[in-house]
Amino acid sequence: MSVLVFADQHEGKIKKAALEAVQYGASVAKQLGTAVNAIVVGEVSNDELASLGNYGAAKVLHVADARLNDIEPGVVTKVVAAAAEKEGADVIIFAHNFSGKAIAPRLSARLKAGLVAGAIELPDTSNGFVVKKNVFSGKAFAKVSISSAKKIVSVLPNTFSLAPVGGTAAVEAFSPAINDADFKVKVVKVETVSGEVPLTEAEIIVSGGRGLKGPENWGLVEDLAHVLGAATAASRPVSDSGWRPHHEHVGQTGLTVRPNLYIAIGISGAIQHLAGVNGSKVIVVINKDPEAPFFKAADYGIVGDAFEVVPKLTEALKKYKAN
Amino acid sequence: MKILVCISKTPDTTAKIAFTDNNTKFNDAGVTFIINPYDEWYALVRALELKEKLGGTVHLITVGGADAEPIIRKALALGGDEAFRVNADSQDSFYIASQIAEHAKAEHYDIIFTGKETIDYNGSSIGGMVAELLDLPYVSVAAKFELEGTTATINREVEGGEEIDSVSLPVVVSCQKGMAEARIPNMRGIMAARTKPLKVVEPVAADTLTSIAGFELPPAKAGVKLVSPDNVEELVKLLHEEAKVI
Ligand SMILES: Cc1cc2nc3c(=O)[nH]c(=O)nc-3n(C[C@H](O)[C@H](O)[C@H](O)COP(=O)(O)OP(=O)(O)OC[C@H]3O[C@@H](n4cnc5c(N)ncnc54)[C@H](O)[C@@H]3O)c2cc1C
Numbered sequence: 001m002s003v004l005v006f007a008d009q010h011e012g013k014i015k016k017a018a019l020e021a022v023q024y025g026a027s028v029a030k031q032l033g034t035a036v037n038a039i040v041v042g043e044v045s046n047d048e049l050a051s052l053g054n055y056g057a058a059k060v061l062h063v064a065d066a067r068l069n070d071i072e073p074g075v076v077t078k079v080v081a082a083a084a085e086k087e088g089a090d091v092i093i094f095a096h097n098f099s100g101k102a103i104a105p106r107l108s109a110r111l112k113a114g115l116v117a118g119a120i121e122l123p124d125t126s127n128g129f130v131v132k133k134n135v136f137s138g139k140a141f142a143k144v145s146i147s148s149a150k151k152i153v154s155v156l157p158n159t160f161s162l163a164p165v166g167g168t169a170a171v172e173a174f175s176p177a178i179n180d181a182d183f184k185v186k187v188v189k190v191e192t193v194s195g196e197v198p199l200t201e202a203e204i205i206v207s208g209g210r211g212l213k214g215p216e217n218w219g220l221v222e223d224l225a226h227v228l229g230a231a232t233a234a235s236r237p238v239s240d241s242g243w244r245p246h247h248e249h250v251g252q253t254g255l256t257v258r259p260n261l262y263i264a265i266g267i268s269g270a271i272q273h274l275a276g277v278n279g280s281k282v283i284v285v286i287n288k289d290p291e292a293p294f295f296k297a298a299d300y301g302i303v304g305d306a307f308e309v310v311p312k313l314t315e316a317l318k319k320y321k322a323n
Numbered sequence: 324m325k326i327l328v329c330i331s332k333t334p335d336t337t338a339k340i341a342f343t344d345n346n347t348k349f350n351d352a353g354v355t356f357i358i359n360p361y362d363e364w365y366a367l368v369r370a371l372e373l374k375e376k377l378g379g380t381v382h383l384i385t386v387g388g389a390d391a392e393p394i395i396r397k398a399l400a401l402g403g404d405e406a407f408r409v410n411a412d413s414q415d416s417f418y419i420a421s422q423i424a425e426h427a428k429a430e431h432y433d434i435i436f437t438g439k440e441t442i443d444y445n446g447s448s449i450g451g452m453v454a455e456l457l458d459l460p461y462v463s464v465a466a467k468f469e470l471e472g473t474t475a476t477i478n479r480e481v482e483g484g485e486e487i488d489s490v491s492l493p494v495v496v497s498c499q500k501g502m503a504e505a506r507i508p509n510m511r512g513i514m515a516a517r518t519k520p521l522k523v524v525e526p527v528a529a530d531t532l533t534s535i536a537g538f539e540l541p542p543a544k545a546g547v548k549l550v551s552p553d554n555v556e557e558l559v560k561l562l563h564e565e566a567k568v569i
């Protein structure tokens with residue numbers, strides 16, 4: 001028995017959510033009295049692979065196949081299944097990020113291994129294998145029990161803070177047979193905003209709503225985000241009206257985010273918006289209406305006009321950062 | 324073109340979330356149920372657009388009890404041609420996916436659309452499981468789906484951007500915002516839906532791999548601490564010293 005973690009990478013760098021998954025896998029392995037290994041596919045440097053030891057991985061199986069630099073879910077499913085068999089892994093961990101969402105369900109069906117998608121706590125193994133996850137879009141939690149012999153858990157990003165332990169993993173080449181014909185989904189192009197933190201991985205998010213009146217006022221949001229090293233987000237009407245790109249839309253029908261700090265400016269706090277942000281550790285609301293529902297979900301609030309308050313806040317933060 | 328759209332029933336987005344039976348069951352008293360928004364707005368509407376452009380049929384499937392029928396009728400009213408309800412109540416994704424795959428095996432669909440996730444149990448799993456069970460390619464969390472002959476070009480969300488994929492039909496795709504614009508059923512559609520076929524089929528034997536042991540509600544927030552707009556320095560201090568997030 002062992003624990004296996006699929007650690008995904010982008011352009012040779014292991015994603016932060018994947019490091020969180022490795023660390024989670026290490027904790028599960030400790031709980032079960034076994035070892036945790038990782039599997040990485042695509043071209044990645046040996047140093048980067050070995051650094052997974054820093055998060056508890058004993059060994060990293062590396063499939064150094066350039067065809068796997070981008071994910072083909074069907075192929076990667078077979079590769080991870082082969083690795084699990086080789087290592088005798090009964091528990092397989094993914095990050096509940098876009099790769100995890102593409103692969104974990106396939107693997108679950110392939111291995112008949114029960115899947116809990118989006119775990120927010122370590123499993124309770126005192127009586128079976130029970131994992132807590134968000135349900136009802138963060139408005140409640142469920143404890144889900146996995147009854148199959150093999151188990152898959154995908155870990156909600158930004159839920160477990162990284163705590164490096166300072167180790168080096170052994171790197172082992174792994175070459176399962178992979179046929180060209182299995183690449184049914186061909187990746188034509190990947191368009192990512194480089195130099196920006198993806199929203200789902202951001203520690204701090206500054207978000208704007210219809211209260212900002214128009215796209216021309218987004219400098220306010222961007223300046224504040226800039227001093228904080230934060231990512232920017234928006235409410236649905238804002239992205240629907242094209243003031244901001246779709247990938248910034250958070251909420252029930254957009255992205256679910258869980259930053260340490262979420263600053264909402266000119267957003268009313270409709271239940272569908274809250275559904276995507278209520279996992280944030282600390283919420284700050286700036287709204288001119290003291291009755292805005294968002295204040296009920298906030299930790300800190302300023303009742304005031306965003307056009308006056310936000311520039312002042314940005315200045316105050318600049319001063320704070322300078323010290 | 325033959326398309327299957329997987330339809331699930333979820334509480335309305337504004338429903339009060341509460342539990343009964345010692346926190347093991349969702350309390351549906353007074354709750355309005357809707358078609359899961361991703362299934363309705365994106366999966367179903369995109370399927371209808373493709374049918375309108377290329378001809379063909381749109382089938383609907385739901386795995387659920389008789390209480391799912393108003394939902395599936397609404398999906399028929401929006402333009403689905405024929406509906407199937409697998410008469411089983413289960414929360415286990417693998418069980419549900421097995422039922423959908425079993426139905427699809429006999430029908431040879433060109434495209435199977437699901438929503439990206441249900442807004443109640445947030446599994447984001449059914450599409451991938453169905454694809455694996457049918458040995459079909461799977462594209463998850465798609466924001467755009469274009470068809471040229473039998474080749475689909477699909478934009479799929481990835482961290483911080485999009486990936487553009489090319490895949491030959493048949494394919495399973497989970498859909499999100501961007502795929503289509505929501506529609507409202509019209510009177511003619513509602514009337515027509517009454518006579519469209521809704522077949523009830525009994526489930527096949529399938530494994531259940533997970534079960535819900537219980538629910539919990541999040542602890543109540545302590546209440547907001549208000550800071551004066553004339554004293555933003557105070558907020559900076561609180562965020563640093565008290566909340567420790569900057
Ligand atoms: C099924 C469904 C799904 C949905 N999914 C989502 C979703 O995923 N994400 C989402 O965001 N919404 C979603 N919505 C929409 C949601 O219900 C709200 O309509 C939306 O969140 C409102 O956006 P807003 O707060 O930006 O705008 P508004 O509700 O118009 O609020 C603007 C706020 O700005 C404040 N304001 C105005 N001027 C100023 C100023 N000068 N300074 C400070 N404050 C100011 C106002 O007091 C007000 O509170 C969904 C709705 C439905 C029905």
Ligand SMILES: Nc1ncnc2c1ncn2[C@@H]1O[C@H](COP(=O)(O)O)[C@@H](O)[C@H]1O
Pocket residue numbers: 328329330331332359361362366384385386387416419436437438439440441444445446447448449450
């Ligand atoms: N009971 C069900 N019957 C039919 N389709 C379903 C059912 N549950 C989920 N689905 C489909 O699978 C998608 C993802 O659901 P889930 O994996 O449960 O988050 C949904 O958006 C639906 O399209």
